[in-house]
Amino acid sequence: MPKWRVVSVLLALVTLAYPLIVYLSLGRLEPRWLALLLLVLALMRLVVSRTAVTWGFAAGALLLATFSWAGNAWMPLKFYPVVVSAVLLALFGASLLHPPSAIERLARLREPDLPAEAVAYTRRVTQVWCLFFTANGLTAFATAIWASDALWTLYNGFVSYCLMGALMAGEWLVRRRVRARIAAAANTARG
Incomplete structure (x- = not known):
């Protein structure tokens, strides 16, 4: 390495x-x-x-x-976890204003020729991540200000990572269904 x-x-x-x-x-x-x-x-x-x-x-x-x-x-x-969420929100949000979206850029690393439906899907996923970073940043801010040190640590050092993992896993499952639907539509259009 x-x-x-x-x-x-x-x-x-x-x-x-x-x-x-x-x-x-x-x-x-x-x-x-x-x-x-x-x-x-x-x-x-x-x-x-x-x-x-x-x-x-x-x-x-x-x-x-x-x-x-x-x-x-x-x-x-x-407040560092707040900064992390804010920077990621800025990055993902800026990509919505100046396409391609952050998720589209990642998707094109594996599949350079994305169909229009996939591009729309990646834009929606980028929007979902923006919502996540907003909610996560606000929660990190609230725990820094009002929560005990133990609760701040629990949320920012464990719960937020679990939520991020759950979002990734849920998106992966949805993506499989979307890909199957796009493939079926393409096969129907050809046949």
């Missing part, structure tokens, strides 16, 4: 574990040290990849880390 691939996997694992790392650090470390970790993660992401998404994550992480460091406060660190 190439060096940057290993770094990318480690960054993804640390990012997934971020809520748990924050929770386990409460009362054990000063917030400014975790702010430094968040900043290092952001900079490492930029070393590995310089996409609009990584720049968005890095800018958000830098802002939160700065506020956390300056005030030696936990609250800014708890």
